[in-house]
Amino acid sequence: MAEAILEVRGLHKHYPLTRGILFKKQVGAVRAVDGVDFDLAAGETLGIVGESGCGKSTVAKMLVNLERPTSGEIRYKGEDISKLSPRALKAVRRNIQMVFQDPYTSLNPRMTVGDIIGEPYEIHPEVAPKGDRRRKVQDLLDVVGLNPEYINRYPHQFSGGQRQRIGIARGLALQPEIIVADEPVSALDVSVQAQVVNLLGNLQTEFSLSYVFIAHDLSIVRHISDRVGVMYLGRIVEIGTDAEIYEHPTHPYTQALLSAVPVPDPEARAHRERIILTGDVPSPADIPSGCRFRTRCWKAQERCTLEVPELAVPAVFRLTESPAKHDSACHFAEEKQVVPPEDDGEEPPSP
């Protein structure tokens, strides 16, 4: 793997639960993120998948410093950004930008597109001197596939897909190295999703960006990611390359998640085994002891209540050369194929 541009170690975010008005007493904590580690290499895309409430968006917010971690480190080129002085932080922030989920609420309705995309230059004037800004913004519009003449329009004059392009242009304005995208296409129509996913792919090559791509849609994550981390209740339970995770998952949660994805192919439905989990995700304020997935896991045994499984290569695979040899936080990890391997069957018809 290339050199890591971002290293996340032991990241926690706990929100205190308090009781009382005058004399606030902490009675517990919502452990939204509860020990997350990963590396992001320059130029790669790390996908993070998980269901609602698993903490993936909180991780995103901490990466761009919109939330301060309770503990843990986020090292950008070796420097922990959660402990920088405000001045040093400002410089680092330029290099880590975010694209938000909802293109309807993340753009100020009273600002023109030109002002929205150009606003980052107010904070970092060194990137574009004043006289140069309008041209820069027009270039950005062009880069994301919008007509540069639209610079004076307002967000309501655009469709959802176009607005997301505006959000992406704003993210690119400061020429960052890392873009954290939190569910960037989930609010869009199917036919428009593909356009935006392709755009993100092209921009990555053009500007050699690294992406942290957060989504709940496993198919899109596979499409765009080099490596994928699966989160459950505030922790990464399995992480590896896309083929390792999708074709050789070893954690039961990943297997269940993958098997539950509806595949747009009625023929495939016959030969797929579905693992349907029972129950709901436990509350992050009351996380089960030991393995946090055990309450919904069909393999759970006594050891799972007592011992927290570490995110590491499981002992059974340590000496093998199999693709199942990747980090998985399960005491009883075993490989199970739930997604048929690639190039199995005919190619889809081309347009």
Add this chain to the structure above:
Amino acid sequence: MLLEVRDLHVEFHTRDGVAKAVNGVDYSVNAGETLAVLGESGSGKSVTAQAVMGILDIPPGKITQGEILFQGQDLLKLKEEERRKIRGAKMAMVFQDALSSLNPVVSVGDQLGEMFQVHKGMSRKDSRAKAVELMDRVRIPAAKERVGQYPHQFSGGMRQRIMIAMALALEPELIIADEPTTALDVTVQAQVMDLLAELQRELNMGLILITHDLGVVADVADKIAVMYAGRIVERAPVHEIYKAPAHPYTKGLLESIPRLDQKGQELYAIKGLPPNLLAIPPGCAFNPRCPLARDRCRTDVPPLYDVTESPVKRASACHFWKECLHG
């Protein structure tokens, strides 16, 4: 035939002009059958369903033409009181967003029980017992203890089960489910979809499943109607449509979704944007985005051609469906 929609037209009168939301839709569902209506936002899929249920806001909406035959009876000719007797008892709807469809200040037991009090004249006590029975049926654990709880005390998946329970309460013959699992997580989505399919089989109901998700459709539907700009552009049994789409829009949709089992390079993207309903393009509404479009497509509105080539009946609203199907 349980339900037959014939040549339905719906428009909305807005400040900016007349939005033609539904422009001649025909579809039908039999008892025990699942019809999936597939389309993007603005395709008219939900408006059609609202017209069938009789919950369309009129005005601004207006049904300008067409028939909705339910067990042979044209619903559009009925008085509101008569329709109210059908709604809930004979046809029911499951909405997308359970949290905003349920009343937050009434317990779920009372909301479920209300169905029996209003339609069957049951007492409060009896209707409560019925509510518990229904909650058991949709597999809500500890139904007896939870019947007095409020919607916010349930998780998203459980709330959607309550919506399903409410729709099933009077054992209707037709259920319309508008994006029933879109707001749910994948693992919960699978549970809810399975439950819906199972109950449908058990009660031999007709089911209209409205969705934008091609994956969900493949798992449960018998036949599909694809909508675009207020029209059905393709209609076929589920296997045929995935194997060989006969309309360029369907084909584009199928190719533009990333697949879990394939890591592609560039995704195929349908160019352009869905049309503005205030100004639907002349000719075929899909022509500005279509790779096959030629002059004829810009002037002639394509009818829904019969494109049956095998024993199964199917239809496509494309002048060049042969090219699409074989090329």
